[in-house]
Amino acid sequence: MDAEHRWVWVYAVADGDPEDSGGRAAGIGGGPARAIRAAGLTAIVGDVGEPEFGEAALRRNLEDLDWLERTARAHHAVIEAVAGQFPAVPMRLATVFASDMGVAGMLRERAGDFREALSRISARSEWGVKAYAAEPVDQDTASGSAADGHDGSSAGPGAAYLRRRRALLTARKDARREAMASAQVVYAELARLSVSAHLYPPQSPDLTGQPASMVLNAAYLVADERADEFAAAVTDLAAKHRSVQLALTGPWPAYSFIADSEAGGLQ
Amino acid sequence: MTGQGYDPAIQAERIALVDLLDRVLAGGVVIAGDVTLSIADVDLVTVSLRTLVTSVSALIETPLTEAQGIETPLTEAQGIETPLTETQGIETPLTETQGGAKEHA
Numbered sequence: 414m415d416a417e418h419r420w421v422w423v424y425a426v427a428d429g430d431p432e433d434s435g436g437r438a439a440g441i442g443g444g445p446a447r448a449i450r451a452a453g454l455t456a457i458v459g460d461v462g463e464p465e466f467g468e469a470a471l472r473r474n475l476e477d478l479d480w481l482e483r484t485a486r487a488h489h490a491v492i493e494a495v496a497g498q499f500p501a502v503p504m505r506l507a508t509v510f511a512s513d514m515g516v517a518g519m520l521r522e523r524a525g526d527f528r529e530a531l532s533r534i535s536a537r538s539e540w541g542v543k544a545y546a547a548e549p550v551d552q553d554t555a556s557g558s559a560a561d562g563h564d565g566s567s568a569g570p571g572a573a574y575l576r577r578r579r580a581l582l583t584a585r586k587d588a589r590r591e592a593m594a595s596a597q598v599v600y601a602e603l604a605r606l607s608v609s610a611h612l613y614p615p616q617s618p619d620l621t622g623q624p625a626s627m628v629l630n631a632a633y634l635v636a637d638e639r640a641d642e643f644a645a646a647v648t649d650l651a652a653k654h655r656s657v658q659l660a661l662t663g664p665w666p667a668y669s670f671i672a673d674s675e676a677g678g679l680q
Numbered sequence: 681m682t683g684q685g686y687d688p689a690i691q692a693e694r695i696a697l698v699d700l701l702d703r704v705l706a707g708g709v710v711i712a713g714d715v716t717l718s719i720a721d722v723d724l725v726t727v728s729l730r731t732l733v734t735s736v737s738a739l740i741e742t743p744l745t746e747a748q749g750i751e752t753p754l755t756e757a758q759g760i761e762t763p764l765t766e767t768q769g770i771e772t773p774l775t776e777t778q779g780g781a782k783e784h785a
Binding site: 504 | 695696697698699700701702703704705706707708
């Protein structure tokens with residue numbers, strides 16, 4: 414494969430004939446997005462070069478977090494621009510074809526599946542809800558520790574420290590248990606307002622940069638006309654369940670509601 | 681995706697990379713293109729998680745990690761502690777691949 418070879422990166426498949434393919438969002442590698450039409454569907458694609466996106470290069474680059482971040486953000490930017498205007502089914506990162514013909518063939522071959530997925534996500538958006546266990550209060554610090562005056566005198570500061578440390582660990586475990594119970598309730602309550610719900614594994618504190626441990630990482634497919642109601646419910650639940658801190662993200666293109674087609678379609 | 685009722689103050693915020701990777705690596709349509717990486721989805725996720733683990737391990741101070749009893753950055757993320765996953769029988773897309781990712785890590 415020579416260095417001039419171009420590959421076709423697929424961002425999304427949209428219904429009908431979107432004129433503004435990808436809008437002004439700079440695509441991967443900075444190149445513009447364009448449209449390939451077949452079977453009444455439009456694939457939003459971009460041209461990417463062999464040096465970075467050939468099989469070996471892609472494999473290598475996926476190991477590079479900076480490259481991965483840049484690429485994921487560019488992929489998302491184009492999808493978001495399209496999905497803001499038309500129902501669009503996002504493709505998983507790194508769906509790459511050798512030619513436009515290959516993409517058109519894929520559209521024709523999978524047209525039924527795409528239509529099914531498009532009708533499922535039409536006029537709906539994805540919302541993310543994460544819950545973190547609230548950090549328990551260190552009772553000794555909070556109450557001034559002086560309440561038990563004999564603490565330090567009889568057993569020494571070491572024992573007091575250990576006792577305090579143990580109490581904190583217990584409190585933390587209790588807080589986590591309570592947070593997980595709240596997360597169950599939150600998850601179920603919000604599921605009632607959504608068309609469909611999906612659970613991701615909780616993210617590691619090392620990746621989130623949040624010291625609090627995540628007890629819920631959910632995605633919901635919500636009808637657009639119920640978006641307000643959904644957001645209000647998150648606020649209500651946050652006020653009701655003090656053992657968790659809730660974070661709402663979105664609206665997202667419906668990334669999380671494509672693969673689990675009930676018809677077994679796209680997957 | 682019309683974003684009705686959406687708070688623009690939040691929208692302006694930069695999307696967290698972790699949230700984005702959850703979605704672009706584990707969500708979306710999986711179609712075998714011409715560059716297959718001999719994957720479909722599984723290896724790609726594995727590869728990327730390995731990337732994250734490696735990068736994060738390099739950044740994280742070990743004392744903190746030890747104090748929290750976390751062996752690998754993935755420990756928390758493996759879903760073992762989520763009652764939701766088990767009790768509701770809902771499959772999490774990453775669960776299957778994380779064993780593999782850990783082996784590589």
